[in-house]
Amino acid sequence: DAGITQSPRHKVTETGTPVTLRCHQTENHRYMYWYRQDPGHGLRLIHYSYGVKDTDKGEVSDGYSVSRSKTEDFLLTLESATSSQTSVYFCATTPGQGTEAFFGQGTRLTVV
C-alpha cells in the first residue's frame, strides 16, 4: 500500500455548509488526484495536482476547490455543499506520469 489516508471516512452535512476532505500520503508521490464515484459513472476527476501549489481542474470541478501546500496533503473543499455532491470521494496518488495510481479507502459524503 502507498500509505494513503483519507479523512473523514464518513460525513453527513447540511446543504449550504462548507466541507473539507483531506488526503494524506506518506510515499512522497508527486501527483495527487481527487475523484468522485457515483453509480453508472465510474470515477470522475474533480481536480489534480502535479506538485506543491500546482493544481488543475478535472472533468467535474464546479463547486469544488483544492489546495496543496505540502507534498503529503491534498485538500478538497466543497465551498457550499449541495445534494448533488452526495457521493463517494477517492483520493489517488502516483509517483510519476504513466505509473500506477494508488487509492485511498474513500470518503462517503452525504449532503442532506
Add this chain to the structure above:
Amino acid sequence: TQLLEQSPQFLSIQEGENLTVYCNSSSVFSSLQWYRQEPGEGPVLLVTVVTGGEVKKLKRLTFQFGDARKDSSLHITAAQPGDTGLYLCAALYSSASKIIFGSGTRLSIRP
C-alpha cells in the same frame, strides 16, 4: 463529459464462461490501464499497456491495446466467482498529468 466509454455496463455470467469487456475513446492515449475495484475499497491496478497492438496476459485475463491506441479490451477465460467486481479502464494522455477513468463494467459471476 466522459471521454472513455466502457461496454457492457453490467455483465452477469455463469462460472466457467468467457467474457470480453471493451474500452473505447475518440482520442489517442499515451497508455491505458485496467483496474479492478471491490466494494468498499479503492481500485487496484491490474495492468498497464503502452504500445499499440500490445497484448498482456495475467493468468486467465488477457488485455489488448488497439493498434491506433484508442481502444482496449479485457478478456477473461473460464470466469470464476472471485472475478466478480467493478472493472475500470483508465487513460493517460501525453498532454497532461491527469488520469481519466471509464464508466466501469460491473461483473458478476454466478457459481
